[in-house]
Amino acid sequence: xxxxxxYHPAINFFYFAGVILMAMFFNHPVMMAEALFAAVxxxxxxxxxxxxxxxxxxxxxxxxxxxxxFNPMFNHYGVHILGYFPNGNPITLESIIYxxxxxxxxxxxxxxxxxxxxxxxxxxFVYLFGRMIPALSLILSMVLRFVPRFKKQLEVISNGxxxxxxxxxxxxxxxxxxxxxxxxxIMITWALENAIETADSMRAxxxxxxxxxxxxxxxxxxxxxxxxxLMGLAFGITCIGLALGAGAVQYNPYFxxxxxxxxxxxxxxxxxxxxxxxxxxxxxxxxxxxRWRRLxxxxxxxxxxxxADESLRNAMFGTPTSDENNxxxxxxxxxxxxxxxx
Amino acid sequence: MKKVLRSLLLCLTLVVVxxxxxxxxxxxxxxxxxxxxxxxxxxxxxxxxxTEIPEDGVxxxxxxxxxxxxxxxxxxxxxSNGVEYIWSxxxxxxxxxxxxxxxxxxxxxxxxxNKVKTLANSAPEGIGVTIKQTSGFxxxxxxxxxxxxxxxxxxxxxxxxxxxxxxxxxxxxVTFDKQVQDQTxxxxxxxQGGDTYYAVCGKSGSSEPTAQDGNxxxxxxxSSTSESSSNGDGxxxxxxxxxxxxxxxxxxxxxxxxxxxxxxxxxxxxxxxxTFTEGQNIHDILQKVCQEKGIQMDSEFTPAYNSAYxxxxxxxxxxxxxxxxxxxxxxxxxxxxxxxxQYNVKGGDVIDWVYTCDLGKDVGDNSQY
Numbered sequence: 001x002x003x004x005x006x007y008h009p010a011i012n013f014f015y016f017a018g019v020i021l022m023a024m025f026f027n028h029p030v031m032m033a034e035a036l037f038a039a040v041x042x043x044x045x046x047x048x049x050x051x052x053x054x055x056x057x058x059x060x061x062x063x064x065x066x067x068x069x070f071n072p073m074f075n076h077y078g079v080h081i082l083g084y085f086p087n088g089n090p091i092t093l094e095s096i097i098y099x100x101x102x103x104x105x106x107x108x109x110x111x112x113x114x115x116x117x118x119x120x121x122x123x124x125f126v127y128l129f130g131r132m133i134p135a136l137s138l139i140l141s142m143v144l145r146f147v148p149r150f151k152k153q154l155e156v157i158s159n160g161x162x163x164x165x166x167x168x169x170x171x172x173x174x175x176x177x178x179x180x181x182x183x184x185x186i187m188i189t190w191a192l193e194n195a196i197e198t199a200d201s202m203r204a205x206x207x208x209x210x211x212x213x214x215x216x217x218x219x220x221x222x223x224x225x226x227x228x229x230l231m232g233l234a235f236g237i238t239c240i241g242l243a244l245g246a247g248a249v250q251y252n253p254y255f256x257x258x259x260x261x262x263x264x265x266x267x268x269x270x271x272x273x274x275x276x277x278x279x280x281x282x283x284x285x286x287x288x289x290x291r292w293r294r295l296x297x298x299x300x301x302x303x304x305x306x307x308a309d310e311s312l313r314n315a316m317f318g319t320p321t322s323d324e325n326n327x328x329x330x331x332x333x334x335x336x337x338x339x340x341x342x
Numbered sequence: 343m344k345k346v347l348r349s350l351l352l353c354l355t356l357v358v359v360x361x362x363x364x365x366x367x368x369x370x371x372x373x374x375x376x377x378x379x380x381x382x383x384x385x386x387x388x389x390x391x392x393t394e395i396p397e398d399g400v401x402x403x404x405x406x407x408x409x410x411x412x413x414x415x416x417x418x419x420x421x422s423n424g425v426e427y428i429w430s431x432x433x434x435x436x437x438x439x440x441x442x443x444x445x446x447x448x449x450x451x452x453x454x455x456n457k458v459k460t461l462a463n464s465a466p467e468g469i470g471v472t473i474k475q476t477s478g479f480x481x482x483x484x485x486x487x488x489x490x491x492x493x494x495x496x497x498x499x500x501x502x503x504x505x506x507x508x509x510x511x512x513x514x515x516v517t518f519d520k521q522v523q524d525q526t527x528x529x530x531x532x533x534q535g536g537d538t539y540y541a542v543c544g545k546s547g548s549s550e551p552t553a554q555d556g557n558x559x560x561x562x563x564x565s566s567t568s569e570s571s572s573n574g575d576g577x578x579x580x581x582x583x584x585x586x587x588x589x590x591x592x593x594x595x596x597x598x599x600x601x602x603x604x605x606x607x608x609x610x611x612x613x614x615x616x617t618f619t620e621g622q623n624i625h626d627i628l629q630k631v632c633q634e635k636g637i638q639m640d641s642e643f644t645p646a647y648n649s650a651y652x653x654x655x656x657x658x659x660x661x662x663x664x665x666x667x668x669x670x671x672x673x674x675x676x677x678x679x680x681x682x683x684q685y686n687v688k689g690g691d692v693i694d695w696v697y698t699c700d701l702g703k704d705v706g707d708n709s710q711y
Contacts, residue, residue, distance in 0.1 A: 076640035077657060088629040090638055250599055253638075253657035 002045045002119065003288035004281035008224040009124035011231065016116045018235050019278055023108045028247045028257055030271050032104050038278035039111040045285050046118040055114065063110070064103035071099025077252045098251040117148060119281075127214040134208030142198065150191065157186050227284065234277040241270025395420035395429075399445025399474055406442070406480055409433030423448040425469070426488040435481040437680040442480060447472040448487070449538065458503045458540045461510045465551040467493045467526075468542035476536035478709030482676045486519075486529040487541065493526040498543035500530040501553045502706075511706075512553040513675060516541050533676035536708040577689040580618055582631055584611040586658055586697035588704045595664040595699065603657045610656045611635060611695075618687055624671055625650040625682040628695060649681020658697060666701040677707040 005012065023035045043052040073085075078094025085091060122141040129137035161167050161183055168180045206212050241247070246267040248258040259267020276283075385404040393401070395418050409416055410433050418429040425448040449455060449470030459468045469489060498516030503509075513534070519527035528541060542551045587608030589596055596604070616631050625641065632639035638657055641650045652669045653660055660668035671682050672694050678685055687693070696705040 077638070077654065077659070079638065079657065081636070081638060084633065087643070088633070089640060089642075092638070253599065253603065 002285055004284045005119040007227055008218050008220045009128050011224055011228055012119050012124065013128055015231060015280065016112065016120060020109055020112050023105060023112065026242065026247045027101050027105060028249045030260065031247060031274055032101065032108065034271065034275040035278055036104055036108045038282065039108050041282050042115050043111050045282065046115040060107045060111065064107050067103030067106060068096060068099045071102060072096050079254045094251055094254060097255060101251065117144065123216045127216055127218060130214060138202060153190060154187055158183055231277060231280050234273045237273040238270055238277060241266055246270040389416045392417045392419060395444050399443045401442050401444055403439040403441050406436055406439035410436040410439050418444050420445065422446060423450060424490055428486040430484045431481060437684050438480065440480050440679065443474040445474045454503060455540060458510055459542055462499065462501065462542045462551040462553050464549065465542040465544040466549055467495055467544065468540055470538050470540045472538045473532065473535035476708060478677060478679055478707060479532065479535065480679060482531050482533055482674065484529050485532050486527060489526045491525055493543060495526065495543035495545060497546040497550045498528060498541055499551050499553055500539060500541045502537065502539050510553040513539065516543060534706060534708055578617050579615045579689065580627060580687050580691040580693055581613050581615055582627055582693045583613040584655055584695040585609055588697055588699050589663050592663050592699040597662045600658055600662050610637065622687060623683050624685045624687060624693055627687055627693060628682065647681045649683040652682065655695065663699045667697065667699045669695060670698050670702055670705060670707060671695050677702065677709060679709060
């Protein structure tokens with residue numbers, strides 16, 4: 001599971017702001033490859049393997065292909081002419097490459113945002129910005145939740161309509177269309193009302209007033225400080241490297257990128273730091289996973305429980321049956337009966 | 343009842359909207375119509391074969407519309423400084439009628455005229471005309487001057503004096519009417535206006551006037567026979583050239599990544615003879631020659647102007663050399679006020695694609711000013 005989301009919201013936000021802005025403004029092929037790799041990898045941690053696979057393959061690959069196909073149809077710059085369209089404009093290698101670059105950029109940013117939605121929940125966002133910019137942060141947190149929330153509500157409404165035989169799947173074509181329109185109408189009514197209700201309830205709770213605390217309380221502890229320093233260092237070096245021209249790239253009229261041929265120390269350092277920055281949540285997750293496994297192994301090798309612990313465990317999980325009596329806690333844990341016991 | 347009425351109203355609205363959309367086959371033209379100054383109402387005023395130029399000199403777009411696209415020549419006459427002048431417009435190449443100010447002031451003696459005569463191989467005779475039309479001509483008109491005096495000349499050129507550089511550039515060749523005995527009657531093509539131009543004459547051989555050809559923007563001497571009459575010479579070849587010489591004077595404004603695509607002398611394609619088939623337009627010729635020579639060329643069809651727009655040639659695109667830069671074309675020295683797909687070429691045409699860095703001003707087109 002994702003450990004990075006348990007870090008302080010400021011670090012979560014700093015990370016996503018950093019990677020999304022970098023992905024949008026720098027299209028150096030090495031950096032894009034790193035960002036795409038990290039985004040896809042991290043999406044497996046945030047979305048879960050099955051959903052991430054489905055999302056990346058079924059939604060992102062087609063977007064990439066469309067970008068690759070469409071760019072050469074409308075742009076004809078480039079010195080490598082591969083052929084000609086029926087209207088006489090050249091098909092160039094450069095425009096295809098740039099289409100691919102645009103597609104990768106788009107896909108990377110979308111995947112980052114899908115992770116962002118899982119990690120930066122509304123309460124975290126409001127905790128960060130609720131006092132600085134109360135109105136804007138409320139709107140932003142509502143807007144950023146807009147699509148997933150609407151999708152969920154749409155399902156609720158259409159299930160409700162299905163119960164009274166008015167779903168889009170029943171009736172002839174005209175009836176179906178009518179039902180669809182009705183569902184959307186209910187949806188919009190709900191959305192408008194919900195927006196006002198949200199605003200009212202926030203006001204009723206004194207949102208934006210002086211001295212008001214947030215719903216969730218986060219503590220900036222040592223773990224967060226270490227992560228902030230390391231991530232800030234990687235990001236800072238990347239920024240300096242980019243400012244010195246390590247990310248310079250040109251796709252029009254021909255492809256030319258800094259620091260690829262030959263590889264310069266500056267560009268190498270920049271790319272490594274950027275890669276580490278992009279991968280930092282994955283590194284944190286893997287490290288956390290590793291630590292958990294080590295702790296479990298150390299329990300298996302002999303640390304037994306005291307009597308008090310034993311009785312507490314029995315109170316919580318019931319008295320062990322006779323054949324379970326001889327099983328150690330570690331074995332029980334590995335079977336998944338006890339999640340975490342220290 | 344109310345429901346029926348409402349749906350009826352809805353249907354009616356739909357029909358009206360559909361009707362409007364189909365009636366206006368080119369929805370964009372409604373938006374761009376405003377560009378064609380006072381030309382959007384499509385009014386037509388029939389032109390007589392010969393019209394006297396009015397006091398303000400303006401012949402209306404509506405009048406030109408009556409000859410637009412037809413192979414018919416009309417004349418306009420006026421008089422200035424004792425010199426009678428006659429404009430003749432052929433409607434064949436008029437696609438986009440505009441108001442034209444045909445008033446000219448004739449200069450028979452001035453300091454500039456003397457300078458021009460000296461510059462043009464010390465020509466013995468000359469006359470200046472100040473053309474009031476500032477924004478380009480709808481076609482290439484011929485201007486005839488009846489000087490009132492008899493000059494002993496048989497060769498002449500019509501040229502432009504560039505005061506800044508103190509040099510002259512040729513616009514067209516002057517022909518003389520040998521039938522008239524008592525005075526010199528000369529005729530020449532006019533491709534631009536808004537300035538004072540000079541027709542200088544001399545004897546062929548000894549005092550034949552010379553000037554740098556205005557078409558050779560590239561700098562190197564051109565062997566192109568830019569002096570084709572507007573009727574074509576019947577052959578099936580045209581001369582095409584592509585030049586970005588103006589960029590050489592504006593290297594500071596040029597996009598850095600495009601520097602290596604600018605040839606040292608400005609010629610992307612030296613004047614080249616190409617054959618064409620009947621009905622091909624200038625855009626087709628450019629596309630063909632670029633594909634043959636392997637020159638990259640990017641154009642897009644623009645429905646609003648019913649023509650292709652050339653965005654870039656040889657990686658040099660619009661806006662690459664300042665905000666006012668882009669590709670323009672001229673035919674026999676004239677910048678048509680319509681797109682390259684609208685001009686069907688004819689034998690002997692000289693087509694020049696030129697890159698401007700100043701909305702046409704630096705290549706000799708004043709139509710935007």
